[in-house]
Amino acid sequence: MRRIARLRSLALAAVLPVVLCACGGPEGGAADDSAEAVLVTAEVLRENVDILYGLASIERYNPPRASRLFAYAYVALYEGWVRGVPGLETLVGRLNGLDALPEPEAGVAFDWPTVALTAELGVVSLILEGAQPFSLFELETFVERQIEARREAGVGGGVVERSQEYGEALAEALSAWADADRYAERWDLNEYEPGRTEGSWVPTADYGMSIPLNQVTQMVQLFEEDDWREVRESDELRSEWLSDRMLLTARPSTITNPNTALEPGWRHLRPFVLSSVAEVAPPGPYPYATDPESDFYRDAYEVYRVSKELTGFDFATGHYWADLPAQTGTPAGHWLKIAMATVEQNEV
Structure with a gap:
C-alpha cells in the first residue's frame, strides 16, 4: 500500500499543471476548505509553461537540469494554490524530504494565485542563481502582471500583501528543501x-568550429576527426562536412566535447518520490558482441540500416523530438507543452 501511495504521489507531481487547471472553481480568496476556490485558467498556465520552457532554453539547460527546474517550480506553484482549492492535498509527507511547510494564518483571507506565483518565482530564482541577468525578467514581469490583475479584480491591497508574504515564506521553505537534494x-x-575495454563507449565528435549567428548567439558545428583536418585546410565549408550534430550557444563560449557522459553524478540526487532509482532500474544492456547472430549485433545493425534509409518524414520526426539544449526546453519542457495542449484540446 505504501508503494501505491508513493506512485500516486509521483503521478500527481508529474501532472501538477493539469491538476491545477482541472480543479479550479469560482473566484474567491479565503483560507479554509470551505472557501471558494480560485480558477486557474489554461491560458495563464500555458503562458507560465511557455516562460519556463524559454528559461530552460536560454540557460542552455541539459535535460536533467531542465527537469529539476520544472519540477521544483510546479511543486511551488501547486503548494501555493493547494490550500485554496477544496479536494487537493498538500505534497508534504509525500515527496522525499518535504516534511513541513509554513501554514497560512487562520481566519484571514489570502489570494491564492498571488501566493502561488510568488512562491514559484522565489523557488525559480534560487534554481537560476548565477544565471544570465535577463533570464528571470519575463517570469518576474508575468508574475507582476498577474498580481496586478488580481488587484483589478477586486482583491484588496492588504490581502495581496499578506498573500505575497505567505508566498515568500513558502518559497523560502521550498528553496531550502530543493537546496538539500x-x-x-x-x-x-x-x-x-x-570504460577502456572492447565495446566501451568512446566520444565520436571531438572537433568543432564556431559560426556567429548574431550578437548573442553562435552555432558550434561538430565534425568527425578526419573531416576536421580537411576543414582546417579548406577556404570554404563544404556541405558534405555538415551534420545534425550542432549546438546553439551564447557568445562568447569555448568549444567543448558534447559527447562526454551527461550528468553522471545525477543518480546521487534525492529522488522526489522513489526510495531509490533502483526501484525503476531498467534491464541491463546486451553484452557487447561481434557475432552477427548475437542480440547486440542484430540491434546495432538495425540502427545502422535504418539510418541509411531515412525519409524526409523520418528527419522531421527526429528533429521534432531532438530537444537539444539551447534550441528547445528539452524533453521535460516538451512533455509539459504536450500536457498543456491536451488541457486546451479537452477544454479542461
Whole structure:
C-alpha cells in the first residue's frame, strides 16, 4: 500500500499543471476548505509553461537540469494554490524530504494565485542563481502582471500583501528543501570513469568550429576527426562536412566535447518520490558482441540500416523530438507543452 501511495504521489507531481487547471472553481480568496476556490485558467498556465520552457532554453539547460527546474517550480506553484482549492492535498509527507511547510494564518483571507506565483518565482530564482541577468525578467514581469490583475479584480491591497508574504515564506521553505537534494554536490559525488575495454563507449565528435549567428548567439558545428583536418585546410565549408550534430550557444563560449557522459553524478540526487532509482532500474544492456547472430549485433545493425534509409518524414520526426539544449526546453519542457495542449484540446 505504501508503494501505491508513493506512485500516486509521483503521478500527481508529474501532472501538477493539469491538476491545477482541472480543479479550479469560482473566484474567491479565503483560507479554509470551505472557501471558494480560485480558477486557474489554461491560458495563464500555458503562458507560465511557455516562460519556463524559454528559461530552460536560454540557460542552455541539459535535460536533467531542465527537469529539476520544472519540477521544483510546479511543486511551488501547486503548494501555493493547494490550500485554496477544496479536494487537493498538500505534497508534504509525500515527496522525499518535504516534511513541513509554513501554514497560512487562520481566519484571514489570502489570494491564492498571488501566493502561488510568488512562491514559484522565489523557488525559480534560487534554481537560476548565477544565471544570465535577463533570464528571470519575463517570469518576474508575468508574475507582476498577474498580481496586478488580481488587484483589478477586486482583491484588496492588504490581502495581496499578506498573500505575497505567505508566498515568500513558502518559497523560502521550498528553496531550502530543493537546496538539500545534493544537486550542488553532484560533481563531487561522481566517480564515473569511461570504460577502456572492447565495446566501451568512446566520444565520436571531438572537433568543432564556431559560426556567429548574431550578437548573442553562435552555432558550434561538430565534425568527425578526419573531416576536421580537411576543414582546417579548406577556404570554404563544404556541405558534405555538415551534420545534425550542432549546438546553439551564447557568445562568447569555448568549444567543448558534447559527447562526454551527461550528468553522471545525477543518480546521487534525492529522488522526489522513489526510495531509490533502483526501484525503476531498467534491464541491463546486451553484452557487447561481434557475432552477427548475437542480440547486440542484430540491434546495432538495425540502427545502422535504418539510418541509411531515412525519409524526409523520418528527419522531421527526429528533429521534432531532438530537444537539444539551447534550441528547445528539452524533453521535460516538451512533455509539459504536450500536457498543456491536451488541457486546451479537452477544454479542461
